[in-house]
Amino acid sequence: MFALTAEQIIALAPDDASVKAARGLARPGKWTALGQNDRALWGECKGSALYQVCVDPAEPAFKCTCPSRKFPCKHALGLLLMASGQPETVQLGEPPDWLNEWLAKREQSAKRKAARASPDADFDPEQQAKRAAAKDKRMAERQRKVDAGLEELERWLRDLARQGLAHAQQQPARYWDGMAARLVDAQAPGLARWLRNLASIPASGEGWGERLLAELGSLYLLLEGYRRLESLPEPLQADIRSRIGWNWQEGDLPADAWVRDRWLMIGQRSYEEEQLRVRRAWLWGQECGRLALTLDFAYQSQPMPPIAAPGTWIEAELGFFPSHYPQRALLRNPVLIDAQGRPPALADGAALLEAYSAALALHPWLGILPAMLAEVTPVRGDADRWWLHDSAANRLPVNPGFSEGWRLLALGGGTPLTVFGEWNGEQFWPLGAWVKERFAAF
Amino acid sequence: MAWQELVTCALLGTERQAPQLIAGENALGDLLTRLNSEDREGALLRAAGTLALWRRAGQKLASNPRPLSPPCPPDETPVCGARASEHLTLMLQGHYAELLPEWLTLLRATGRRVPEECLPALLDAGAKQAELRPALLPALGQRGRWLARHQTAWSFAVETDDEQLWQTGQFEERLALLRQLRAIQPECALELLTATWKDEPVRHRKPFLQVLADGLSMADEPFLETVLDDRNAEIARITADLLARLPESRLAQRLTAQALALLRLVPGKRDRLEVSLPEEDATLSRDGITGSPPAASVKLGEKAWRLSQIIGAIPPAAWQQEWQRTPAQILAASRDNEWRKALLEGWARAAERHRDPDWAEALLPIYSDHATLTAALAAALPPERLEAYLLNLMNETSSGGRATALVVLSHVERPWSVALARAMLEQVRQRIREDKQPDWWLASALRGFARWIPPELSEEAAANWPREAKQWRQWEKAVEDCLDQLRFRRKMREAIAE
Numbered sequence: 001m002f003a004l005t006a007e008q009i010i011a012l013a014p015d016d017a018s019v020k021a022a023r024g025l026a027r028p029g030k031w032t033a034l035g036q037n038d039r040a041l042w043g044e045c046k047g048s049a050l051y052q053v054c055v056d057p058a059e060p061a062f063k064c065t066c067p068s069r070k071f072p073c074k075h076a077l078g079l080l081l082m083a084s085g086q087p088e089t090v091q092l093g094e095p096p097d098w099l100n101e102w103l104a105k106r107e108q109s110a111k112r113k114a115a116r117a118s119p120d121a122d123f124d125p126e127q128q129a130k131r132a133a134a135k136d137k138r139m140a141e142r143q144r145k146v147d148a149g150l151e152e153l154e155r156w157l158r159d160l161a162r163q164g165l166a167h168a169q170q171q172p173a174r175y176w177d178g179m180a181a182r183l184v185d186a187q188a189p190g191l192a193r194w195l196r197n198l199a200s201i202p203a204s205g206e207g208w209g210e211r212l213l214a215e216l217g218s219l220y221l222l223l224e225g226y227r228r229l230e231s232l233p234e235p236l237q238a239d240i241r242s243r244i245g246w247n248w249q250e251g252d253l254p255a256d257a258w259v260r261d262r263w264l265m266i267g268q269r270s271y272e273e274e275q276l277r278v279r280r281a282w283l284w285g286q287e288c289g290r291l292a293l294t295l296d297f298a299y300q301s302q303p304m305p306p307i308a309a310p311g312t313w314i315e316a317e318l319g320f321f322p323s324h325y326p327q328r329a330l331l332r333n334p335v336l337i338d339a340q341g342r343p344p345a346l347a348d349g350a351a352l353l354e355a356y357s358a359a360l361a362l363h364p365w366l367g368i369l370p371a372m373l374a375e376v377t378p379v380r381g382d383a384d385r386w387w388l389h390d391s392a393a394n395r396l397p398v399n400p401g402f403s404e405g406w407r408l409l410a411l412g413g414g415t416p417l418t419v420f421g422e423w424n425g426e427q428f429w430p431l432g433a434w435v436k437e438r439f440a441a442f
Numbered sequence: 443m444a445w446q447e448l449v450t451c452a453l454l455g456t457e458r459q460a461p462q463l464i465a466g467e468n469a470l471g472d473l474l475t476r477l478n479s480e481d482r483e484g485a486l487l488r489a490a491g492t493l494a495l496w497r498r499a500g501q502k503l504a505s506n507p508r509p510l511s512p513p514c515p516p517d518e519t520p521v522c523g524a525r526a527s528e529h530l531t532l533m534l535q536g537h538y539a540e541l542l543p544e545w546l547t548l549l550r551a552t553g554r555r556v557p558e559e560c561l562p563a564l565l566d567a568g569a570k571q572a573e574l575r576p577a578l579l580p581a582l583g584q585r586g587r588w589l590a591r592h593q594t595a596w597s598f599a600v601e602t603d604d605e606q607l608w609q610t611g612q613f614e615e616r617l618a619l620l621r622q623l624r625a626i627q628p629e630c631a632l633e634l635l636t637a638t639w640k641d642e643p644v645r646h647r648k649p650f651l652q653v654l655a656d657g658l659s660m661a662d663e664p665f666l667e668t669v670l671d672d673r674n675a676e677i678a679r680i681t682a683d684l685l686a687r688l689p690e691s692r693l694a695q696r697l698t699a700q701a702l703a704l705l706r707l708v709p710g711k712r713d714r715l716e717v718s719l720p721e722e723d724a725t726l727s728r729d730g731i732t733g734s735p736p737a738a739s740v741k742l743g744e745k746a747w748r749l750s751q752i753i754g755a756i757p758p759a760a761w762q763q764e765w766q767r768t769p770a771q772i773l774a775a776s777r778d779n780e781w782r783k784a785l786l787e788g789w790a791r792a793a794e795r796h797r798d799p800d801w802a803e804a805l806l807p808i809y810s811d812h813a814t815l816t817a818a819l820a821a822a823l824p825p826e827r828l829e830a831y832l833l834n835l836m837n838e839t840s841s842g843g844r845a846t847a848l849v850v851l852s853h854v855e856r857p858w859s860v861a862l863a864r865a866m867l868e869q870v871r872q873r874i875r876e877d878k879q880p881d882w883w884l885a886s887a888l889r890g891f892a893r894w895i896p897p898e899l900s901e902e903a904a905a906n907w908p909r910e911a912k913q914w915r916q917w918e919k920a921v922e923d924c925l926d927q928l929r930f931r932r933k934m935r936e937a938i939a940e
Contacts, residue, residue, distance in 0.1 A: 005524070005525075005528055006528055006532060007528050007531060007532075023537065023926075024922075027922055027925070027926060028904070029904075029909075029922060085929075085930075085933060086929065157483075157487060158483040158484070158487070161452065161455070161456055161482075161483040161486050161487055162455055162456050162457045162482070162483055163455045163457065164452065164453055164454045164455025164456075164457075164458065165452050165453045165455075166453045166454065166455070167455060209449050209452065209453050210445070210449045213448070213449055213452045213490045213494070214490065214491075214494035214497075214498075215494075216452075216487060216490060216491075217487050217488070217489070217490025217491030217492070217493070217494050218491045218494055218495065219491075220484075220487035220488060220490070220491050221487075221488065221491035221492070221495075224488070349503045350503065353501060353502070353503065356499070357498075357499035357500065360495065360498060360499045361499070364495050377510060377513075379510065379511075380592065389506050389510060390503075393505055393506050394503035394504065394505050394506065395503065395504055395505070395506050396503060406562035406589075406593070407559045407562050409562075409589065409592065410558045410559055410560075410561040410562050410585065410589050411558045411559050412513075412558075413513055413514035413517075413558065413585050413588060413589070414510065414511065414512065414513030414514050414588070415513045415514070415516075425498055435558065438521075438557075440559045
């Protein structure tokens with residue numbers, strides 16, 4: 001029943017120090033009361049006290065009585081590593097009471113969550129009305145703030161256009177940061193992020209002027225769209241609101257947004273943005289054939305929620321955010337499973353650009369298009385830049401932030417590969433590749 | 443073009459210039475003409491957004507500037523299994539890294555290859571640690587060598603023209619080449635070195651010369667005999683040392699004749715030795731026999747030191763032949779000799795240098811409290827004789843002898859037999875039971891021991907540790923590390939065989 005590999009377990013760890021500590025704990029001598037059944041693994045670990053550790057490897061979910069703020073802690077990781085490396089040490093057995101308590105608690109909270117998600121739940125109608133009223137009030141308040149923030153942004157943009165980009169280039173960093181901060185206050189975090197990204201363009205070398213103008217124009221069109229939001233088709237309204245920074249909560253998604261399927265975890269990428277660590281994960285549905293993006297965030301020292309490793313399959317529900325080009329999704333009730341398959345691939349770079357422009361026609365502010373590309377060969381160009389050469393003798397630039405060019409080259413050995421990755425309109429970021437039937441993640 | 447005009451206008455600002463929208467006869471043109479040009483800022487930004495999107499949606503890819511370089515020919519060798527490749531990834535990330543050479547050697551024996559995506563990390567490891575290369579190079583396969591040609595740091599893995607590299611390479615590359623070549627074709631290495639010897643700077647001569655110690659044979663003798671005259675004393679000394687290891691070299695013959703003239707066995711009920719001490723002599727100096735001991739720790743006079751060096755240089759078997767006595771009998775005959783210290787040290791050196799197991803075995807009991815010398819002598823024994831000696835020593839009652847056995851064992855860097863490994867583990871358990879403080883060297887050596895214990899013992903090795911002993915907490919980490927390594931080795935072997 002237990003199928004996680006050491007590599008997948010290490011991918012769950014919040015940092016290297018945890019892996020090291022966990023490795024030291026993955027020894028039978030450190031444990032008592034070890035056991036497993038079809039739902040969980042458990043054991044008691046001798047640290048400075050005796051800690052009770054339980055892991056549900058399917059989700060995966062963790063619980064440990066130690067005081068560590070890291071999650072999962074070294075004890076939970078140690079237990080997993082031991083079960084993976086020395087399965088004979090963790091025998092099938094009867095779970096102790098504390099494990100049953102944990103499982104029962106998790107079941108309850110899962111039920112509560114489900115109840116909250118379904119409107120038919122047996123709730124006190126008065127209570128519900130009160131809650132709805134409070135929510136409406138909060139939303140109206142936010143709406144007011146956003147409207148004011150956007151008006152200010154429009155004035156700021158028009159001033160910029162009047163004074164000229166050359167004038168903006170002379171401005172100090174606070175010129176951009178100040179506007180971004182005011183947008184944060186106006187509860188428009190999406191626009192604030194956009195503004196911060198703009199700040200680096202004036203110093204980005206040749207062609208900065210046209211790059212900046214393109215972004216400012218796109219931003220202005222978003223504001224215009226927002227001003228006459230009511231006249232636009234509903235999915236496009238949702239896209240504009242998302243771009244500004246409205247987010248969807250699990251409970252707010254309509255029931256038909258949820259898609260149950262077997263999903264292949266096809267690519268992951270983590271990076272830092274301001275004080276935040278961001279993890280993007282792409283999933284492909286075997287039945288529905290859709291590609292979904294889940295995002296997780298964590299503050300610097302805080303743990304990322306655990307996630308299935310690239311190349312593995314889960315059975316789960318994904319709730320897609322309403323959009324003209326649905327992509328972002330929330331993940332619900334995942335369970336690791338075994339399955340086969342992979343998404344169909346685009347024939348060449350031209351097909352990618354065609355798919356990209358079709359997507360832009362639906363969602364003009366689309367950031368990234370996920371794509372499978374058939375028959376591309378990684379090539380190292382001048383100045384350590386990497387390219388993907390396609391079967392039609394054209395080439396796609398690889399994002400300069402991608403640091404695994406050598407592994408990609410090694411994988412193909414100069415012959416074409418099928419590659420999955422993100423196209424941002426200018427560059428490709430490979431996240432996974434197939435050689436024959438074998439998958440490798442980047 | 444409309445876009446460039448717009449960019450120019452935007453750079454200057456609309457207060458200096460009104461945006462000129464040049465609209466073509468198409469849908470985009472229609473759209474642009476509908477923008478209100480009285481609102482200069484709005485028109486500029488709207489047009490910019492529209493045109494940028496139009497350009498973004500309509501972009502074309504650049505074509506390849508040059509044809510692709512030839513791909514790696516297909517390799518039909520199967521890749522190692524998923525679990526084995528997981529182990530490799532762990533080692534390349536620095537976990538259990540010291541077991542990497544063993545893993546690579548095991549893999550080679552299975553006829554499989556390293557997964558392609560691990561090759562860059564493997565090549566990086568080889569670029570950083572030259573000592574990994576002997577095990578690493580054969581594991582790279584066709585794909586690895588193909589890949590190495592794309593990155594200068596990986597050039598160590600690229601097949602080269604030996605001759606040319608030797609003539610034009612950097613010192614480190616040349617040294618690595620000489621070592622590599624010496625291991626497979628010793629006479630080719632000698633040929634390269636002989637050809638350029640005269641032009642090599644002194645600082646390079648020394649390390650090059652030391653390479654010849656591997657695969658040394660009489661083929662090297664004529665060259666070495668000429669190097670004896672090198673003006674650099676250090677180089678002459680190394681050369682004399684190399685020549686002394688060749689019993690048939692002219693140097694060994696000269697010194698043997700000298701030695702036999704200095705010592706005389708007087709037979710009797712109890713044999714005895716008569717010793718005369720060598721005087722200073724130009725031939726002796728040329729053969730590397732010096733007058734002053736190199737370190738103050740050698741407590742011998744000038745002449746006794748010379749005697750000790752001569753005995754230490756020549757093959758000790760010469761004495762058996764000359765006197766028809768066993769090494770033990772000869773040692774007994776030297777018992778009351780005034781110069782015994784010089785004699786013993788000479789013989790010990792000779793047994794070590796000429797790897798003479800009979801002499802080593804005879805000398806070992808005399809030096810059993812002298813751990814490093816014991817280790818040096820033990821290295822002269824073939825595996826089965828060494829093992830018998832160690833097992834014997836570990837069963838001794840004196841704790842000095844048992845401690846020596848562990849020291850000697852720590853120098854035996856090859857797989858141990860089951861019996862030897864068991865005895866070693868029991869020794870360590872015993873030391874913990876006796877409440878011994880962890881000997882610092884033993885604690886750090888334990889981890890290394892895991893490399894030589896037969897992995898099939900891993901479960902047995904984990905049992906019966908005196909976890910209740912007072913000192914256990916001090917030992918725990920070292921013992922657990924050792925057991926952890928051992929377990930990983932077992933897993934690694936199982937996975938590679940899958």
